[in-house]
Amino acid sequence: MTPEEIEAAVQAGMPQTIEDLEGLAAIPSVAFPGHPEAPVHEAAAFTERLLRAAGLPYVRQIPIEGSFPAVFAEAPAPPGAPTVLLYAHYDVQPAGDPALWKTPPFEPTRVDGVLYGRGTADDKSGVITHVAALRTFQGRFPVGVKVIIEGQEEYAGERLQHFIEADPELVRADAMVIADVGNPYIGDPALTTSLRxxxxxxxxxxxxxxxxxxxxxxxxxxxxxxxxxxxxxxxxxxxxxxxxxxxxxxTFSGRGCTEEELRATAGVLDGVSLVGTGSVADRIWAxxxxxxxxxxxxxxxxxxxxxxxxxxxxxxxxxxxxxxxxxxxxxxxxxxxxxxxxxxxxxxxxxxxGAGFRAGAGGRARGAVNHAMAHAFGQAPREVGQGGSIPLVASLSRLFPEAEILLYGAEDDHASIHAPNERVVLDELRRVITAEAIFLSEYAQG
Ligand SMILES: [Zn+2]
Incomplete structure (x- = not known):
């Protein structure tokens, strides 16, 4: 498929994609103690069905000791093609005080091209990105595919890490996509190359x-x-x-946000100054x-x-x-x-x-994803950091030093993840899906 054909196929699939996201985000899959467990299992089963419908031949739930199951899917690599691991998580943060939500947290609500609801961004947008990107290929995948969708990332996420450390072969791949981050702004593509x-x-x-x-x-x-x-x-x-x-x-070598932008996103009150010195990127990423x-x-x-x-x-x-x-x-x-x-x-x-992460110089996968994002967004991605940690990424980079790890996604900096009125911008989601599908295709071609 050409990038243009992929773009058109993703566009044509958007009604189904949005319906899938709404269905998944309607399930209150909060994997914290004290919350009902049935919806977490329901979200696992829903994710499993989505991956089957996306054309993956082998899909199953993997029990994770002391935790909820991970959903794993696999399609063998065509001869000579590399294998890509796709990661996301189907559990979500608790909704918190419902009075702070303008729409009910577990009734996904569409308003002017934006879908509101707990988990619509973090990280059910990641689950749906993988599902929709894979669906584009109608079962004829250009690369080997492994998908792992975790069920307890937001609370005690180290259980999946321990599982992978005990059986790394399950997830071995040439490139690994962690779709649990996002761009600084809508339409402003970025790859996260550094984690504290x-x-x-x-x-x-x-x-x-x-x-x-x-x-x-x-x-x-x-x-x-x-x-x-x-x-x-x-x-x-x-x-x-x-x-x-x-x-x-x-110091951080890429470009971060300005002090004014940070003030706005963090909600710093009038007259209260930021703390620390140096650029904002230096302070929060480096x-x-x-x-x-x-x-x-x-x-x-x-x-x-x-x-x-x-x-x-x-x-x-x-x-x-x-x-x-x-x-x-x-x-x-x-x-x-x-x-x-x-x-x-x-x-x-x-x-x-927990260890941090810094991406290497980048090889074939990085080249393909740069190209794919440039096509989907109309501009090449820039490098950004993240102040938080994703412990799984540190484990994967230690277990598979040769693998290229790519972090991107539809959780832009204004998506209100872990906060009331979480949302995903559906056009942004479409561009991320397009980028991922083009990436898979171009990576196969080398
Ligand atoms: Zn997340």
Missing amino acids: GMAAFTVEVRTLAEAVHSGAFGGAAPDALAALMRMLTAMHDEAGDVCVPGLTRG SYAITVTGLDVPDVHGAINAVQAVARARVTIRIPPSGDAKTALQDVTDFLRKIAPWGVQVSFSDFVT
């Missing part, structure tokens, strides 16, 4: 055998909460840059970031007049692709121990680490 890693830990400070009266002892008794706050604020300098020794700042994500302290409501004996915080570190998560964890915990005031007792627990 992460580390997290809990820090506990103890000062007294138990809390004591703040009138009787305050002023002399060491307050665990005050000590912890001093330690936490010492991790950033006056400008808001991380100032922990060892955590050096990086440098360390430290965030206190939780504090165990007495609630304001019902607070009593006491000097606290113990205080705890959860701390998350985002790690640039050039850095190492375990080293950063060591650097930050060493720093906190060293600057802890008044000889307080400090302990650390509940460590988590």
Whole structure:
């Protein structure tokens, strides 16, 4: 098929594609504890049917220990052709407060070419991208195809990682597409070539055998909460840059957004300034970031007049692709121990680490996807980074150093993923599907 024929076929298939996405997004497949499990299984079965209907000869659900099944599909490679792995996930974030939604989260609603609903972007748009791109070939695929659609990415996603690490042959491929990201703006194509890693830990400070009266002892008794706050604020300098020794700042070679654009997307309030220095891309894609994500302290409501004996915080570190998560964890915990005031007792627990990712220079697959996106969008893609982590990507790049890993998708930066009023722009979805189908065809030709 020529790129023009593929484009026309994707266009002609859009009514079916949208219907498929609406059907999948209507299923509240929230794989978090406390949410019903039946809809998660229902979404797996729905995904399985979609892949069969797309012409894949082998489709099955794979049980994942301690998790929901992954849906796996496969079509053998024509002689001499490479194999492509296509990844997405069918589970979604919880909807949160329904009052914040303008349309019901699990009743996908179309308004002026935009489809609203939980999961319409993250990541059911990824599932549908693969289904619709594959359907274009009517069962005669130009490359070998493997599809893996995960059922528990948003909560405890490392289960699929463990499964793949135990049986990597299942997903071995020459190129791997992770359709769980998106473009900075609608119609502005991008490949995500850099992901930050992460580390997290809990820090506990103890000062007294138990809390004591703040009138009787305050002023002399060491307050665990005050000590912890001093330690936490010492991790950033006056400008808001991380100032922990060892955590050096990086630079991002591609173009990121401006400060104004970041202010708008992040919803920064008038008069409140951004933190840190350097370009926005340097700060959110190529440098360390430290965030206190939780504090165990007495609630304001019902607070009593006491000097606290113990205080705890959860701390998350985002790690640039050039850095190492375990080293950063060591650097930050060493720093906190060293600057802890008044000889307080400090302990650390509940460590988590995950590696980042930086794409290689790019080979045949990268060339084909650049070409395919240029055709589908009318301009070649630019490189962008992502501040968050996709632990599976780090695993795949470690297990298959020869494979080219490509990250793209229809979750543009304004898709409100993980937030109320999540949405996908249907024209953007069509372009991403077109790009993927052209990619598969051009990659086969070399
Ligand atoms: Zn996702």
